[in-house]
Amino acid sequence: MTVSHVLNEKLMLAYAAGTLPEAFNLVIATHLSLCDESRAMVAAGEAIGGCVLDRCAPIEMGSAALTDTLARIKRGRPEARAKAAEPGLLPEPLRTYVGGDVSHVKWKALGGGVKQAILPVEGDATARLLFIPGGQAVPDHGHNGMELTLVLQGAYADEVDRFARGDLEIADEELEHQPVAEDGEDCICLSATDAPLKFNAVMPRLMQRYFRI
Ligand code: ZN
Numbered sequence: 001m002t003v004s005h006v007l008n009e010k011l012m013l014a015y016a017a018g019t020l021p022e023a024f025n026l027v028i029a030t031h032l033s034l035c036d037e038s039r040a041m042v043a044a045g046e047a048i049g050g051c052v053l054d055r056c057a058p059i060e061m062g063s064a065a066l067t068d069t070l071a072r073i074k075r076g077r078p079e080a081r082a083k084a085a086e087p088g089l090l091p092e093p094l095r096t097y098v099g100g101d102v103s104h105v106k107w108k109a110l111g112g113g114v115k116q117a118i119l120p121v122e123g124d125a126t127a128r129l130l131f132i133p134g135g136q137a138v139p140d141h142g143h144n145g146m147e148l149t150l151v152l153q154g155a156y157a158d159e160v161d162r163f164a165r166g167d168l169e170i171a172d173e174e175l176e177h178q179p180v181a182e183d184g185e186d187c188i189c190l191s192a193t194d195a196p197l198k199f200n201a202v203m204p205r206l207m208q209r210y211f212r213i
Helices: 009-017 022-032 036-055 065-075 094-098 202-211
Strands: 108-111 114-119 126-132 141-143 147-153 155-157 162-164 168-171 187-193 197-199
Touching: 009 022, 009 036, 022 036, 022 094, 022 126, 022 147, 022 168, 022 187, 094 114, 108 202, 147 162, 155 187, 197 202
Parallel strands: none
Antiparallel strands: 108 114, 114 126, 126 187, 141 197, 147 168, 147 187, 155 162
């Protein structure tokens, strides 16, 4: 189990290499715009990658290499625009996915005052914004894969620690937890998962296919 408030090395390398699904790229790029420490880590990783490339013996490229590369540049990757946060609750690149700040989010109720908004990303991993009223708990659950959670407003605590704006929680198959939003302020998080969660209670289990959690 790896849990941290910042990016870990494995994720940083996968992110810099561009091998992560779009949902995870979005969470990490948004985290980078809020976290100087992780931004420095990625810059160092990219510099190392550049040095390695400089020392590699050149090989002949396929005939489609240029076209493919230009197409990838045109499609764009969210991390390419990762930079310090601008005023407002939702930093870039998240803001672009939402189409504005938090007032533009199209929330759907999940019950108990908890709301979610699924974001448009490609690939098998899903990305969503979660709204948890202050003092409210999310149903306790385990994970079938990786879950990245970035706090944007308020704070929550679980079996691991307390997480506030800019903090990233990295959860995997070994972690079972029940995040509880702190009293006093509603908590808004950006979360990405590459597999359905494992809920312990019956009700969330019945609803999870519908809610795509
Ligand atoms: Zn979780």
